Amino acid sequence: MGLNLEEKKAVVAEVSAKVADAQTIVVAEYRGLEVGQITTLRANARKAGVYLRVLKNTLVRRAVTGTPFEGLQKAMSGPLIYGISKDPVAAAKTLNEFARGNDKLVIKAGAMANYVMDANGVKALATMPSREELLSKLLGTMQAPIAQFVRTLNEVPAKFVRGLAAVRDAKEAA
Secondary structure (H helix, E strand, O other): OOOOHHHHHHHHHHHHHHHHHOOEEEEEEOOOOOHHHHHHHHHHHHHHOEEEEEOOHHHHHHHHOOOOOHHHHHHOOOOEEEEEEOOOOHHHHHHHHHHHHOOOOEEEEEEEOOEEEEHHHHHHHHOOOOHHHHHHHHHHHHHHHHHHHHHHHHHHHHHHHHHHHHHHHHHHHO
16 A cells, blocks of 8 residues: 655655764665565564665665655665664664575665765775774774884883892892
8 A cells, every 4th residue: 555645755855864863865775585584684674773664766765865765765766774883884884794694685786975886886985994993993003003002101110129139139139
């Protein structure tokens, strides 16, 4: 059963709100997937913070009109599932990981603000580390010089104590 006009407006408004906050949109064809497989994909997407939904292409076209994701409209044909995320890598990673284990999910395209990617671009984006991984690497890099400096400062009194212990041991032996 189709949607009435009010329901369509509500869907367009919901998708528009998600697109306004999005960093990435990934589009994949889901033809041939079973309900259990799509449920698994949705659960994985929920864990990763990805808004994942099967939508009518005309409604999504209306939602992305006038946004930086407008170039993605050319890829909107056929039965599609849309992954929209605030994290630039999360949607691509979630859909790419699922597509690796399931041949029936075919990634068609993706978009970042004012940049449309083909399927290979989405796969390349999926191999990038996430924001949390990058932040932890940056913190480790920033922390390394300070930690080395503290170890160097700690070595001076430790060397002094070892020297005193050696003098004490030499006097006790004599």
